[in-house]
Amino acid sequence: MAETITQRTELPEFLEAEAKLYLGELQPAIAGQKAADLSQVYGSQFVAGLDPLQQEAVKQTTAGIDSFRPFIQAAQAATGPTAYQAYMSPYQQDVISSTLQEYDIQAQKGLPGISQAAYQAGAFGGARQGVAEAEYQAASNRNRAALQAQLLQQGFGQAQTAAQQNFANQMNLASQLPALQGQQVAGLTTLGAGLQAQKQAELSAQQQLKQQQLMQPLTAAQTYGQGIMGLISGYPTTTTTTQPSPSALQSALGLGSTLAGVYRALR
Numbered sequence: 001m002a003e004t005i006t007q008r009t010e011l012p013e014f015l016e017a018e019a020k021l022y023l024g025e026l027q028p029a030i031a032g033q034k035a036a037d038l039s040q041v042y043g044s045q046f047v048a049g050l051d052p053l054q055q056e057a058v059k060q061t062t063a064g065i066d067s068f069r070p071f072i073q074a075a076q077a078a079t080g081p082t083a084y085q086a087y088m089s090p091y092q093q094d095v096i097s098s099t100l101q102e103y104d105i106q107a108q109k110g111l112p113g114i115s116q117a118a119y120q121a122g123a124f125g126g127a128r129q130g131v132a133e134a135e136y137q138a139a140s141n142r143n144r145a146a147l148q149a150q151l152l153q154q155g156f157g158q159a160q161t162a163a164q165q166n167f168a169n170q171m172n173l174a175s176q177l178p179a180l181q182g183q184q185v186a187g188l189t190t191l192g193a194g195l196q197a198q199k200q201a202e203l204s205a206q207q208q209l210k211q212q213q214l215m216q217p218l219t220a221a222q223t224y225g226q227g228i229m230g231l232i233s234g235y236p237t238t239t240t241t242t243q244p245s246p247s248a249l250q251s252a253l254g255l256g257s258t259l260a261g262v263y264r265a266l267r
Helices: 013-035 052-066 069-077 083-087 092-108 111-120 127-234 248-266
Strands: 004-008 238-242
Touching: 013 127, 052 127, 069 127, 083 127, 092 127
Parallel strands: none
Antiparallel strands: 004 238
16 A cells, blocks of 8 residues: 655644734734724824915905905096096195286386386377387286186196106006015915925824824734744744554465465475
């Protein structure tokens, strides 16, 4: 009958005990992983929200979208055919009245000269004196009207210039305001982003800690198992060979074969 060979690895008692201990720790660790509430280690609670400075930047950006409108409206008010009236000097009429009054006084001082010239020419009280005085008065009135028109035109021009200057100022403010607001918003955004990044780093560290705490039982069991498997794989293999005992028939046949061989040898 053919020989039977059986090969198996036999562990020493201390390794067998450690392997059982490893399995005893691995099973609850795996069960704990399956039952774990992943929302405790993953979720929005580990995402940093907007920093207050960033929120202020958003608020100012939203409020500044239409902030230039008042300046545009003020600029529009400085245009049109009657816009100059708002920029007329409140003292213009007083200035004109005083100037014309002084002009009249100075104009009256010229009449005695005409009378004196007529007297010297022997035409005092005559027609020539009347004509000279009439011409003088007409010229004085023309000059007075021209002076008044000049004063009015000067006031109008100054009012027009003031209205145009105000229009330019309002338009300049309307164009500069977004840039100034943009600089302020950019500063708030930059500072807020730095603080948000710091907060995110803190939350990420907390998340990593919770993940390590959740994985710690399984990680420890796996590390322990790797050590056990290393010892097992390095332990020598024991080979056991088993050969069954011959039966009575096999013994008798063997004895007969032996005797037959002896008999042939003697013949």
